[in-house]
Amino acid sequence: MAAIALGIIGFGIMGERLLRAALDHAAAHVRPVGVWDPSPAAAARLAEVAPGVPMLEGAAAVIEACDCLYVAAPPRAHLPLAEAALGAGKAVFLEKPLAVDLAEARAFVAKAEALGARAAVNFPMASSPAVAQLSAWREEGATGPAESLAIEVAFARWPRGWQQEAATWLSRRAEGGFTREVVSHFLFLTRRQLGPLALEEARVTWPGRDASETAIAARLTAGGLPVTLSGGVGTTEKDDHNTWTLRGPAGAIRLRDWSFAERLGADDGWHGAPDALPNEKMRPLVLKRQLASVAAMTRGKVHGLATLREALEVQEVVEAILASG
Incomplete structure (x- = not known):
């Protein structure tokens, strides 16, 4: 079966990651046919990373060239681009x-x-071997x-060191912050594992002006199960540290x-799966699986x-947490 034609709009960190994964690990599933980003720096980086993939003249050209559009632009552009692609009969990966x-x-x-649109959202935990291991242990x-x-998340600073080029929006209250960018992934995982989410109470610390949050604390339920959530900036020396810990009468x-x-374990110590890998080594495997699913989604x-519905449910909770401050 021929690989689907993949177009990318937005060639920042995520656009580049997915393009690299497509070229290096998922060529059997997707074929990048064009990128568009208005930044001259993005064009120069694309020429270095993937000289065979063209930087097209605009969003419309990418949509025309592709079977599925990957939208990796800042949040304000997501829906206009997705609507344009769906209107042209293309699939969308947001x-x-x-x-x-x-x-x-x-x-x-x-x-x-x-409309029965072919559309999905990039929560990589949907394709994570580590999450599959958690599910197997639960079974x-x-x-x-x-x-x-x-759920606990912690950061030495925000945005994280590797995100500084996107700080113009990631550090701002309107579109950025770690609750939208990171906590949303763990809320998606929670929704998949346990059931519908409901926020009971939350507190948010804002540093002032239009800067994004520096701390959150919340109580939720997921499928009726109690969930505690905490996060903060400047609370770890690591660039990024997080845990998602599920407990029951038989263990954790x-x-x-x-x-x-x-x-x-019985020794009260945490013991990893034998095939566990650090995130930088796991990510290509996860993205390969994501792109295989993108191809399946594009083919119907x-x-x-x-799903869009799952992403909306997560966003509802995220925005309710942020609004509580």
Whole structure:
């Protein structure tokens, strides 16, 4: 089966990552046919990274050339680009959040669902081997009936060191912040593992002016299960540290630092899966799986990618947390 033609709009960190994965690991599934980003620096980087992939003259040219459009632009551009691609009969693979305005996101999802649009959102945990290991342990009874979940995220600074080129929007209250950028991934994981999310209470610390949040604390439920969430900037020496810890009467399991599936042992120590890899080595495997699912989605086949509805449910909770401050 021929690889689907993939177009990319936005050649920042995520656009480059997905393009590299497409070229190096997923050529059987996708064929990059063009990129567009208005930045001259992005054009220069594309010429260095993938000289065989053209920088096209605009968004419309990328949409025309592709079977599926990957939208990796800043959040304000997500829906206009997605609507243009869907209107042209193309499939769409979106970065989160869906939109800056929740009402617009709700309307977009309702319309897309009514039309049976081929669209999905890039939550890589949908394709994570570490998450698959957590699911397998749960099926084996590692925790017994789940009783509680704790989510913790911490950062030395925000944006993280590797995101500084995108600081103009990632550090701002309107579109950025770690709750949208990072916590959303763990809320998606929680929704997939445990059920519908409901926010009970939250607190947010804002540093002033239009800067993004520096700390959050929240209580939620997921499928009726109690969930605690905490996060902060300047609370670790690591660029990025996180844990997702599920407990029950039979024990506990967790996902640590994105890619390490760990199980609590009888010695009260955490023991990793034997095939665990650090995130930088796991990421290409995850993106290869994501792109295989993108190809399936584009062909109208069954896939495991995050749906628009799941992404909207996550965004509803994220924005409710941020609004509590």
